[in-house]
Amino acid sequence: MRSYHEGKLKTSIMETQLLAECVNKGNNEGVIVFLDQEKAYDRVDHKFLYKLLRIWNFPDNFIKLVEQMNEKSKFRVKINGNLTPEEKAQRGLRQGDPLSCYLYLIVMEALRLS
Structure with missing residues (x-):
């Protein structure tokens, strides 16, 4: 779990892309959900x-x-x-x-x- 920190957006995007690639390469089904609760x-x-x-x-x-x-x-x-x-x-x-x-x-x- 990661909270928002200035300058970390690029890292979060890269982590999300890596997660999506892992799901796709493993021929697995998956859903990525983003939640931002105020x-x-x-x-x-x-x-x-x-x-x-x-x-x-x-x-x-x-x-x-x-x-x-x-x-x-x-x-x-x-x-x-x-x-x-x-x-x-x-x-x-x-x-x-x-x-x-x-x-x-x-x-x-x-x-x-x-």
């Missing part, structure tokens, strides 16, 4: 993620680590130049965290299977 990480519900981790038998210590990581996520909103008090994030994955892309894939896999 604010994708921001849409992940924490309770849903924890439920998936439990259903799919992730170790308890891993689930607790993810929960602790999300417990620390807080945000503030600037309205008319004034910051609101801190609020605990109820959903969303941390941008830039290496684990976030894998947690997002878990959620997407559940949606794919449903």
